[in-house]
Amino acid sequence: MSKSYAVLPCNGLDKCAGGISREVALVLSESTDSEIICPVFYRVADVRYNKLAQEKPLLVIDGCATRCASKLAAEKNLKIAEKINITEEAKSRGVALTQSLRLGENEMVMVKEIINKIAKEQGSPDQESDSISLPESLAYEVYKKDKFIFRVPKNSGFYFNENDVWVYVVGNKARVGVTDYVQQSLSDIMFFTPPALGAEIEQFEEVGNIESGKAVFEIISPISGTITAINERLLEAPELINQNPYEDGWIAEMELSDFASDKELILDFEGYFPVLKRKVDEFHV
Structure with missing residues (x-):
């Protein structure tokens, strides 16, 4: 994976989905030049993070349906390049999120799959090339x-x-x-x-x-x-x-x-x- 992001993860670390969101952000920061935007600090000191979000494409990682990361991005008027919802990803993979805050084997496998998905989508051809055209006049x-x-x-x-x-x-x-x-x-x-x-x-x-x-x-x-x-x-x-x-x-x-x-x-x-x-x-x- 060569592309780097400004990564805005969920701040709900009291839930499994929030922990997975954090782990995905950490792996991206360690394996690429991606940088993490701390949602807590961003609310009180946004100058540095605003600059980061302008320099790199913004990847938002929501933990659940509350979408705290997406809402923070909207509040700060940030342009979102890509968005992931951990709960939706778990549902699509048939993974039942637990109450434990420690990530187990299933959760770590899911982290790897999400990272691979991000990398795969980077190499995907432009989806507009096969886009459907509506009638000229509806x-x-x-x-x-x-x-x-x-x-x-x-x-x-x-x-x-x-x-x-x-x-x-x-x-x-x-x-x-x-x-x-x-x-x-x-x-x-x-x-x-x-x-x-x-x-x-x-x-x-x-x-x-x-x-x-x-x-x-x-x-x-x-x-x-x-x-x-x-x-x-x-x-x-x-x-x-x-x-x-x-x-x-x-x-x-x-x-x-x-x-x-x-x-x-x-x-x-x-x-x-x-x-x-x-x-x-x-x-x-």
Whole structure:
């Protein structure tokens, strides 16, 4: 691994996930020219760390859903280059985090796997080269309720699940995102936790999450497949989802594994639009 980072880890050392976050940061600092930003000192003496975050790409390592490291980065207006969530990494690997503050064999194996993942992603080709292109012009059907406007794309290739997640399919590839109903319901979206590149996702499994001051929303995949790209712009600017969830605010891209079967359990525009209207009329405030 040649790339070095400014590493901002979780400060929750009273939890296993926080301990793993710290260990990943230590290994990176010992094996590369990466430097650790101490979250405690950063709150009281930020001049040195601001300079460090400007000189090196910022790697944020959150321990759990509280996302203390991400929130500190947002508070300091830092540009996040990469983000890791230890709890999500453990879940994807089937590792049950213990209550012990001492890292055991399973936790140390996970540390090595995360380091290897970071190194592998450094050598990955530019994911934009195979990125999916949406139609030049999206046609929307609009439903209004009070001051709120909810749009749903009508173009061929768009499908939806009843969890208000859309997918646009082109051949054996797909792009996934959340609908207007989600972003309107959450209001100002502040954090985005992406899925791992290369992760194999089953239909109706979580494919990342987004968070506002109101709630954390788990993004339920309408399809099964392998993650080939994430919208890295959302790491720095999750508000793009509020601005346009169907275009700049997309979540991830996938290579499909069994769309013929998946399609039977999701909705096209004609099927989803009545679902949206019912939800808006019954639940939206």
